[in-house]
Amino acid sequence: MSLKLEIFDPALCCSTGVCGPSVDPELIRIAKDIHTLQKNNIDAVRYNLSQNAEPYVTTEVVSQLLDDEGTDALPATLVNGELKKKGSYPTAAELSEWTGLPIETFVTKPKSFKIDLEIK
Template sequence: MSKMEIFDPAMCCSTGVCGPSVDPELTRIASAVYSLEQKGYDVSRYQLTSEPEKFAGNPVISKVLQENGPDSLPLVLLDGDVVKSGNYPTNEEMAEWFDLSAEELTKKPKVRLSLDLKSRK
């Protein structure tokens, strides 16, 4: 099974999906990553501000950053190889990498709640 690692640029929080104006691209990638994780795929996402050691400790990422600077972020590795630099992958690209349909990465998660009203006092 493939492993995807996303190295995000510096953001205000771990997902970048906060503050008064949310970038829809960050929302899309967060949703796609969540969908992949729920399906059991190996996906990791690292944020430069909160996890700089992940960037410095990865020779591939360090090399790209030294050669191309921070504009190369976000960087996406698939099984240790750079597959995307400077932009997040599209849902179609991720679907191809994981042998899925792009629609599977846009489905909203279904949450089921179970309430036991009889035990409430």
């Protein structure tokens, strides 16, 4: 069975949600996680309420969620059409559990670097 993961974002200023004077690191993380899922052949997509409202209306579970709780319920995450999380983005552990990918797939390890200082 193929897996489809959908994230329904609140209204963001642009498709990435990382424009403006301050960048939310959570938006950068989830964008990276979506890219990682796609690289691992998982159908993963994010929708932005301000730029693509149609899926919010045509996806019954999301439409009902918005009717019941309003936009405070966003972001909402669906896996194969089932609501798995609302009000915040999925964690690495949740993505690992839902997709079967190792958690290390989603955990960013800091890159090590060497500084070579020569004092004169």
